[in-house]
Amino acid sequence: MRILVSNDDGVYSPGIACLARVARRFGEVRVVAPDVEQSAAAHSISITRPVSYRQTPIFGEIEGYRVNGTPADCVALGLFLWERVDVVLSGINLGPNLGYGIWHSGTVAAAKQAALLGVRGIALSTSVVHDEPDFAALEPHVERVLSALLPVDDLPLANVNLPPSPGAMRWTRQSARAYDGKVVPGTDPMGRQHYWFTVEPTIQTEPGTDLWAMEHGDISITPLVLDVTDHGELERLRAEHPLDPEAAP
Ligand code: MN
Numbered sequence: 001m002r003i004l005v006s007n008d009d010g011v012y013s014p015g016i017a018c019l020a021r022v023a024r025r026f027g028e029v030r031v032v033a034p035d036v037e038q039s040a041a042a043h044s045i046s047i048t049r050p051v052s053y054r055q056t057p058i059f060g061e062i063e064g065y066r067v068n069g070t071p072a073d074c075v076a077l078g079l080f081l082w083e084r085v086d087v088v089l090s091g092i093n094l095g096p097n098l099g100y101g102i103w104h105s106g107t108v109a110a111a112k113q114a115a116l117l118g119v120r121g122i123a124l125s126t127s128v129v130h131d132e133p134d135f136a137a138l139e140p141h142v143e144r145v146l147s148a149l150l151p152v153d154d155l156p157l158a159n160v161n162l163p164p165s166p167g168a169m170r171w172t173r174q175s176a177r178a179y180d181g182k183v184v185p186g187t188d189p190m191g192r193q194h195y196w197f198t199v200e201p202t203i204q205t206e207p208g209t210d211l212w213a214m215e216h217g218d219i220s221i222t223p224l225v226l227d228v229t230d231h232g233e234l235e236r237l238r239a240e241h242p243l244d245p246e247a248a249p
Helices: 014-023 071-081 099-103 106-116 135-149 210-215 231-240
Strands: 002-006 028-034 054-056 063-067 087-094 120-126 157-162 169-171 181-187 193-199 219-223
Touching: 002 014, 002 071, 014 028, 014 087, 014 135, 028 071, 063 071, 071 087, 071 106, 087 106, 087 135, 106 120, 106 157, 120 135, 135 157, 135 169, 135 219, 157 210, 210 219
Parallel strands: 002 028, 002 087, 028 063, 087 120, 120 157, 169 219
Antiparallel strands: 054 063, 157 219, 181 193
């Protein structure tokens, strides 16, 4: 099995080192990741400048490359330069990617870019409790997740979140109740106003969601789709608000 590994925290993140190490037990691994942190870069690509692809020795026997681009750039380039990739793994992100937050996620976007190109994509993220997650302790659980998901070859896109001391693995849906994004004003040392984009933890969680699973100390695995059409609404709108008849399907 040929596995491309990327992330949005950058090629020097301890999370990608852990993921590459575990992935190596399942097949041939190549790491292609941003040279600097690209968290919250979402699914952006670099179209106004070329990107570079430079080898880095930091993964030892695993081939590694750093790219001065976004997570989606890295996956697009990685799949262009390495043929017959079976799966793209993205992460392990330092911080969870849950609920509406996944719209901003570069970690999830890297997996989405794989799915756009017809390759399976799996995003992995974990909570940061203290300064840094304990990736050595997390390793067997990451292996458990990959053992469960890699054989499922009819799952094109999945978003995995691991709590610090993971329990059971659960299939979940994206929490879609509340957006936790927040703008917080502050003042710089010169007394000028500035603003931080941050998150406010969601209080209420619904059973069966990604947030709920993580709150209960379980591993959340959410299947995602690339089609964002609201198919239920589409039918209703066609019936209740017909537009120009000549434009009807
Ligand atoms: Mn990140």
